[in-house]
Amino acid sequence: MSQEDKHSKKEYMREKMMERQAEAKIVRKIVLIASLILLLVLGGTIAGGYFYINSALKPVDPKNKTEKKIEIPIGSSVSGIAQILEDNGIIKNAKVFKYYVKLRNESGFMAGEYALTPAMTFPEIIESLKTGKIMEEVVFKITIPEGKQLKEIATIIAEKTKHNANEVLTQLNNKEFIQQLIEKYPNLLTDEILNPEIKFPLEGYLFPATYPFYKENPSIEEIVSVMLDKTEKVIEEYSGPMVEREFTAHKLLTMASLIEEEATEQVQRDQIASVFYNRIDAGMPLQTDPTVLYAQGKHKEKVLYKDLEINDPYNTYKNKGLTPGPIANAGISSIEAALHPAETNYMYFLATSSGEVLFSKTLEEHNQKKAEHIQ
Known part of the structure; x- marks a missing residue:
C-alpha cells in the first residue's frame, strides 16, 4: 500500500471517529435533556401533590362558621x-x-x-x-379531684345526677359491667382488676378532671366511659416510660395512688417515689399509713399502732410490695413521679403538721425527726 493510500485511510478513520464522538455527544445531550424533563415532571407532580394534599387538610373556609x-x-x-x-x-x-x-x-x-x-x-x-358534643351546650359538669377514692367519686356523681351513691357504687362493682368495660378498654383495663383481693375493680381508674356532660341525665355507663376515655388517653402518653419500667397500667396507677395519698402540696413527689422504690429494692415493706386506712375503709386524722395490725392485703405494714390495686385516683404529677422517681438514698419520710415532708436515710435519723416534730 502506497503512502498516499495509508494517509487516506487514516483520514477516513479519523473522520469516522469524530462522527461517532459527535453522535455520542448528541446522545448524551438528549439523555440529559430527557432526564431533566423527567425530573421536572416528577418534581412538579410531587410538588403539585404536596400542595394539593396540604390544601385539602385545611378548613374549607376558616371564616365561615355557619352551622x-x-x-x-x-x-x-x-x-x-x-x-x-x-x-x-x-x-x-x-x-x-x-x-x-x-x-x-x-x-x-x-x-x-x-x-x-x-x-x-x-x-x-x-x-x-x-x-357529637362540640356544637352542643354543656348541661352540667362533674369535677373529680385528685386523691379521691371510688366511694367518694360515687357520691360526687350522685350529687350531680339523679343516681344515688349506692346505685353508682353497685354498678361500678357489678361483674358483668366490669367485664363489658374490660372488653371496651383492653389497653387500660385487664384481668388484673379482677384479682379477688381488690376491693373495687375501678378504684384509681377514674381520672381526676372536670367532665362536661351534654344531656340532662346520662347513664352511669356514659359517665364512667367519659372518665375512662380520659384515663386511657393519659396512660397512652406514658407508654414509653411504662415499657422501660415494665409497668402495666394497673401497676402504674397503683404506685401513683400511693404517692398521691402520701404527698402534700409542699413536697416533691418524685422523692416520695424514691423512698418507695428504695424500700422495695431493699426488700422492706412500704409501711405507708394511707394503705392501712384504706384496708379499714375509714378516714382518720391519725393512724394508731393498733391500726397497723389489721390483717388485710392492702396493709403495707404487714405485706411487702405494692397493694393489690390503687387506693385512690392519681393526678399527672403523681403518675410522672411513679415513672421518674428522684435518685436518693432515702428510706423514710415523715409529714409534719405544717405539711412539710422530712426525708431520712436511716431509722435512727427518722426516729429523731419523729420525736422532734410529732407530738
Whole structure:
C-alpha cells in the first residue's frame, strides 16, 4: 500500500471517529435533556401533590362558621362519612379525609345529626363525629379531684345526677359491667382488676378532671366511659416510660395512688417515689399509713399502732410490695413521679403538721425527726 493510500485511510478513520464522538455527544445531550424533563415532571407532580394534599387538610373556609346540619346514617363507613362531608362542603376532599382518619387510627364515629361548619379542622370534625358534643351546650359538669377514692367519686356523681351513691357504687362493682368495660378498654383495663383481693375493680381508674356532660341525665355507663376515655388517653402518653419500667397500667396507677395519698402540696413527689422504690429494692415493706386506712375503709386524722395490725392485703405494714390495686385516683404529677422517681438514698419520710415532708436515710435519723416534730 502506497503512502498516499495509508494517509487516506487514516483520514477516513479519523473522520469516522469524530462522527461517532459527535453522535455520542448528541446522545448524551438528549439523555440529559430527557432526564431533566423527567425530573421536572416528577418534581412538579410531587410538588403539585404536596400542595394539593396540604390544601385539602385545611378548613374549607376558616371564616365561615355557619352551622350545617349533617346527617350520618347508622352503619356508615369512613368512606361514606367522608363523602357526605365533602358533598356538604365541610371538607375539601373525601379521599384525603379518609386516609387522614386511617393513618391516625381514628374510630368510634357515631351515627346521628351533627352541626358542623366549613371552618372546622379535621381534628375538630373527628372529635365531633366521635362524641357529637362540640356544637352542643354543656348541661352540667362533674369535677373529680385528685386523691379521691371510688366511694367518694360515687357520691360526687350522685350529687350531680339523679343516681344515688349506692346505685353508682353497685354498678361500678357489678361483674358483668366490669367485664363489658374490660372488653371496651383492653389497653387500660385487664384481668388484673379482677384479682379477688381488690376491693373495687375501678378504684384509681377514674381520672381526676372536670367532665362536661351534654344531656340532662346520662347513664352511669356514659359517665364512667367519659372518665375512662380520659384515663386511657393519659396512660397512652406514658407508654414509653411504662415499657422501660415494665409497668402495666394497673401497676402504674397503683404506685401513683400511693404517692398521691402520701404527698402534700409542699413536697416533691418524685422523692416520695424514691423512698418507695428504695424500700422495695431493699426488700422492706412500704409501711405507708394511707394503705392501712384504706384496708379499714375509714378516714382518720391519725393512724394508731393498733391500726397497723389489721390483717388485710392492702396493709403495707404487714405485706411487702405494692397493694393489690390503687387506693385512690392519681393526678399527672403523681403518675410522672411513679415513672421518674428522684435518685436518693432515702428510706423514710415523715409529714409534719405544717405539711412539710422530712426525708431520712436511716431509722435512727427518722426516729429523731419523729420525736422532734410529732407530738
